[in-house]
């Protein structure tokens with residue numbers, strides 16, 4: 073951070089462009105085209121292989137597809153799912169059961185079976201997703217819940233009698249009689265289509281949102297990203313992809329057995345992703361193809377040794393190379409690119425000040441708390457807190473440690489935290505809405521500790537924060553980043569406009585604090601909650617931020633609620649001060665009232681009870 077200019081306001085740029093050199097821009101599509109060329113060459117080599125290898129690789133390509141789904145879920149979004157093998161199995165069994173049971177060995181019947189299998193997979197995904205993605209769930213829920221999926225699948229297939237073929241499975245049902253080479257091409261083409269779609273998706277604005285969820289789900293929710301909904305839809309969509317891979321497996325292999333939806337296969341998919349390199353797409357695919365090809369070639373001669381080797385590789389990679397093979401090779405690849413005169417691709421960012429306020433200023437009707445209570449078991453952290461704040465006010469909440477200041481902030485930003493009482497934002501009762509919905513109503517909260525997205529660039533993080541205003545595209549990355557003026561003020565004043573392409577995890581502590589502030593301002597809130605925002609900052613940085621806070625309140629007419637321990641700082645920036653002790657509001661008045669109050673002095677030096685006596 074650098075000191076602000078002497079004026080209270082910073083001149084706003086209409087548009088500021090941070091763009092890569094032309095060489096870099098040309099490079100981005102090129103690397104992907106190279107990949108497609110490489111994949112085409114691999115497919116073209118098909119006729120040179122024997123039919124056994126063609127068949128093995130066709131299956132490996134389908135497992136590569138499931139690896140892409142695991143990577144999108146786990147690598148990009150942080151969702152560890154063990155259900156992908158069950159979805160694969162449902163697709164495969166859908167075809168096998170439909171054709172075998174009806175005796176109609178026709179393509180339409182196989183397609184009908186495929187549709188039933190896919191629908192079963194989607195319904196299962198929605199059920200597991202609904203159990204795992206909700207406000208009270210953490211990241212472990214999906215792993216624990218889906219842990220059961222392969223077991224349920226296998227048990228169901230084993231108990232299905234002649235309907236599912238029990239332990240022997242079903243065979244000889246496929247109405248599609250293609251040569252191994254044709255299946256090799258078909259499955260390879262399917263893998264390429266899935267990879268291209270996944271690549272485009274991960275490079276889109278929604279792909280950035282996925283990485284943001286993986287990095288910091290809490291911050292996502294507090295800037296209005298509907299995390300649970302996104303996770304649920306992603307999980308359901310990828311169940312379709314896995315089930316379709318299962319359909320092709322059944323048609324090409326002409327045999328299905330319960331182990332295609334097993335826990336072992338589910339674990340292997342996770343191993344391919346970890347060993348290949350999470351969040352790289354190509355790494356897990358190469359690992360899936362390589363491991364399956366090697367398994368087919370070696371497991372006959374070295375059945376036990378091969379499994380042991382795989383297990384050891386997995387443990388070593390997880391412990392010592394968390395970025396996987398792709399992560400290990402990346403520096404080498406980048407060095408090669410640099411030698412050939414090019415750099416890794418980077419994106420252009422055009423920062424633009426919004427011509428009009430999104431909505432907050434127009435409907436800013438202030439903040440109102442009425443009898444708010446927050447009880448943690450026997451501890452009453454907030455006890456009947458009531459106050460109002462109007463646009464343009466900077467209200468500081470002070471009090472000793474444990475007074476309930478942070479808890480009061482939580483009661484405003486998260487309707488589910490409150491035990492009782494009412495909070496109204498611009499006249500709207502927030503009820504028991506979760507933080508993402510309260511954010512949509514116009515509340516932005518900055519936490520005590522800087523909470524940003526460690527692997528996202530500053531520009532990407534700001535784009536994520538615009539989720540509720542500019543819907544992210546699933547297909548493309550918007551070069552233009554339109555921000556409310558007050559967010560641009562913060563970026564300009566702290567020089568973050570020059571760091572739009574810097575990874576947030578590499579910023580200094582002060583810059584992270586400023587970025588977090590800019591993130592919540594990017595949502596254009598009408599109520600800005602700041603919980604000890606200057607903790608750990610230098611004197612100059614505190615002064616700078618203090619001026620910005622005042623500007624947000626007085627110039628941009630927002631309600632600013634500030635929790636701070638530094639009374640000198642509070643005195644300089646506040647228009648009003650609320651004093652809390654033991655969860656209760658004990659004083660609400662002007663700066664002069666509070667500073668001169670004996671009660672406040674006594675709270676900080678002794679106890680109120682003692683003072684009363």
Ligand SMILES: Nc1ncnc2c1ncn2[C@@H]1O[C@H](COP(=O)(O)OP(=O)(O)OP(=O)(O)O)[C@@H](O)[C@H]1O
Pocket residue numbers: 448451452453471472473474475476477478479480
């Ligand atoms: N998650 C929790 N579970 C149980 N008790 C809690 C929890 N969070 C806070 N408390 C208790 O609630 C009371 C108020 O805590 P809170 O953090 O709101 O105070 P504070 O005024 O913000 O303190 P500080 O200035 O130290 O941050 C304290 O007694 C604290 O121990």
